[in-house]
Amino acid sequence: MRFSMLPKVFAQMFKKPWTNKFPAKYIPPSTTKFFEDVGAGKAKIIPAVETPEGFRGKIQYDKEKCTGCKLCLRVCPSGAIEFKEKEKKIKIYLARCTFCSQCNDVCPSNCLSMGNEFLLADADIYSKDLIVE
Amino acid sequence: MKEKTTSKTTYQLPIGPIHPALKEPVMFEFEIDGERIVDVDVSLGHVHRAIEWTGMRRNSIQIIYLAERICGICSISHPMAFIRAVENAVDIEVPERAEYLRVIQCELERICSHILWAGVAAHEIGFDTVLFLTWQMREKVLDLTEYLTGNRITKAILTIGGVRRDITKDHHPKIFETLNYLKDNFDKLRHIFLDDKTFQLRSQGCGILRYEDALKLCAVGPTTRASGVKKDVRVDQSYAAYGDLDIKHITPDLLTGQVNGDVYDRIIVRLLEIKQSVELIEKAIDQMPSGDLVSEPKILKILATIKKTNGEGVGRAEAPRGEVIHYVKFNGESEHPYTWKVRAPTYNNILPWIPMLKGEQIADIPIVAASTDPCISCTNRVAVIDGNNNYELNKEELHRLSVEKTRRLMK
Numbered sequence: 167m168r169f170s171m172l173p174k175v176f177a178q179m180f181k182k183p184w185t186n187k188f189p190a191k192y193i194p195p196s197t198t199k200f201f202e203d204v205g206a207g208k209a210k211i212i213p214a215v216e217t218p219e220g221f222r223g224k225i226q227y228d229k230e231k232c233t234g235c236k237l238c239l240r241v242c243p244s245g246a247i248e249f250k251e252k253e254k255k256i257k258i259y260l261a262r263c264t265f266c267s268q269c270n271d272v273c274p275s276n277c278l279s280m281g282n283e284f285l286l287a288d289a290d291i292y293s294k295d296l297i298v299e
Numbered sequence: 300m301k302e303k304t305t306s307k308t309t310y311q312l313p314i315g316p317i318h319p320a321l322k323e324p325v326m327f328e329f330e331i332d333g334e335r336i337v338d339v340d341v342s343l344g345h346v347h348r349a350i351e352w353t354g355m356r357r358n359s360i361q362i363i364y365l366a367e368r369i370c371g372i373c374s375i376s377h378p379m380a381f382i383r384a385v386e387n388a389v390d391i392e393v394p395e396r397a398e399y400l401r402v403i404q405c406e407l408e409r410i411c412s413h414i415l416w417a418g419v420a421a422h423e424i425g426f427d428t429v430l431f432l433t434w435q436m437r438e439k440v441l442d443l444t445e446y447l448t449g450n451r452i453t454k455a456i457l458t459i460g461g462v463r464r465d466i467t468k469d470h471h472p473k474i475f476e477t478l479n480y481l482k483d484n485f486d487k488l489r490h491i492f493l494d495d496k497t498f499q500l501r502s503q504g505c506g507i508l509r510y511e512d513a514l515k516l517c518a519v520g521p522t523t524r525a526s527g528v529k530k531d532v533r534v535d536q537s538y539a540a541y542g543d544l545d546i547k548h549i550t551p552d553l554l555t556g557q558v559n560g561d562v563y564d565r566i567i568v569r570l571l572e573i574k575q576s577v578e579l580i581e582k583a584i585d586q587m588p589s590g591d592l593v594s595e596p597k598i599l600k601i602l603a604t605i606k607k608t609n610g611e612g613v614g615r616a617e618a619p620r621g622e623v624i625h626y627v628k629f630n631g632e633s634e635h636p637y638t639w640k641v642r643a644p645t646y647n648n649i650l651p652w653i654p655m656l657k658g659e660q661i662a663d664i665p666i667v668a669a670s671t672d673p674c675i676s677c678t679n680r681v682a683v684i685d686g687n688n689n690y691e692l693n694k695e696e697l698h699r700l701s702v703e704k705t706r707r708l709m710k
């Protein structure tokens with residue numbers, strides 16, 4: 167056929183868009199305000215696409231189990247982990263983390279794991295949400 | 300007496316380093332006669348990122364993730380070549396199951412990359428509906444990648460001596476679902492790219508790279524295979540598990556019975572490679588033996604062995620764009636490599652642009668340039684600065700400096 171794309175284009179016009187309209191159908195004027203409204207039950211949120219099993223999201227740190235062996239610092243490719251000398255515990259700056267999960271693999275006491283939280287955009291790289299300790 | 304005006308009929312057209320039509324900084328200087336390109340010069344060196352230098356201050360485990368970031372699309376091929384270089388230097392035997400898993404990851408990456416390229420090529424000739432169709436297919440493959448590795452782009456799945464995640468029976472339904480989807484849609488894609496009048500008009504007989512030029516200029520990957528040169532690291536070196544998987548060189552004559560070396564042939568090669576990759580993944584899953592994933596589960600032990608190693612290693616891998624080569628040397632004193640060299644495939648595919656572009660029209664520049672699937676940032680390994688100015692080396696100087704550096708490394 168000479169114009170083989172045409173049937174596909176017409177078919178597409180009657181299909182629903184693939185995009186999941188997260189968090190709302192139209193961009194709210196203020197995202198912070200929108201989430202406040204959601205919290206107060208005034209607005210409804212369109213849920214995000216579910217993350218698959220084994221997704222590498224925000225790191226979970228079990229502080230109690232950590233022995234302070236510093237192995238995770240040695241393998242972290244981006245230097246996202248800082249060692250707190252006094253407490254002998256670690257602090258992870260997610261703004262630098264590349265989500266490679268190498269620290270999870272190396273940790274001898276299994277105190278690190280990857281969660282499935284991925285909404286980590288923030289204007290402040292030192293914000294509380296972006297630091298795991 | 301009337302002065303005779305200049306008889307020069309050509310004019311110069313510079314494009315780049317920053318230009319809306321270019322996705323990455325590269326500089327073309329065209330000599331144009333009317334609409335026809337008479338001569339072209341290409342210069343690079345605008346996006347040096349000092350990746351090798353950064354790597355020499357990190358240990359080998361950390362470099363894997365740095366190597367992944369050399370190219371966002373070849374985020375398996377670069378670490379693969381690096382890991383093979385380290386394994387070569389340290390003498391690590393990789394378990395067989397891991398080799399098969401590596402093949403699966405490499406081929407998934409190739410599918411993603413070739414589909415992405417097909418979309419970009421369509422976009423370059425102004426056929427944007429095809430761009431969206433191909434990227435819709437790519438999305439499925441990315442979903443599968445995310446499911447298998449936990450990340451979509453920088454997969455962080457390879458490690459020295461093996462792979463980090465297994466593929467079990469639980470993963471099979473989703474893998475086969477995606478592969479079947481690809482197979483169902485492959486014919487549609489092939490039909491659109493190869494039978495559509497628009498594509499044929501724009502790509503046939505355009506940007507020709509002859510067999511001799513491809514050989515002489517050392518082109519790699521689909522660019523060279525489309526000119527009929529049978530060159531593919533997967534076949535020639537049969538690394539990982541490719542040796543067991545019965546893989547052939549893909550050249551355009553498999554489909555059309557002839558080799559023209561034009562843009563159309565490059566489309567054919569890439570499309571056939573998508574099909575080949577799907578088949579390879581199926582075969583790999585089918586033939587995969589059971590066994591370990593890594594040769595040594597304790598990462599620190601590997602780092603300790605590397606620290607004691609005094610030697611060099613070379614790793615080669617077939618990226619979607621062609622052969623990548625990594626070279627590492629350890630001096631037995633530190634776990635950081637003494638030197639790390641990367642040769643990305645686009646480096647070889649820059650010069651073939653010149654015979655391809657000569658004689659073409661201005662409007663064909665985007666599609667011809669895109670037909671080698673260039674990745675400029677991956678290629679940039681050096682920037683020469685004199686004071687604050689970029690400074691160009693001539694052939695003799697460059698040769699002398701290279702010899703000096705090699706001598707320094709051999710010590």
Ligand code: SF4
Pocket residue numbers: 241242243244245246247258262263264265266267268269270
């Ligand atoms: S996931 Fe990777 S980058 Fe992030 S803290 Fe762990 S080792 Fe570092």
Ligand code: SF4
Pocket residue numbers: 231232233234235236237238239256272273274275276277278
């Ligand atoms: S490797 Fe594990 S135990 Fe050791 S410091 Fe890091 S988090 Fe703590």
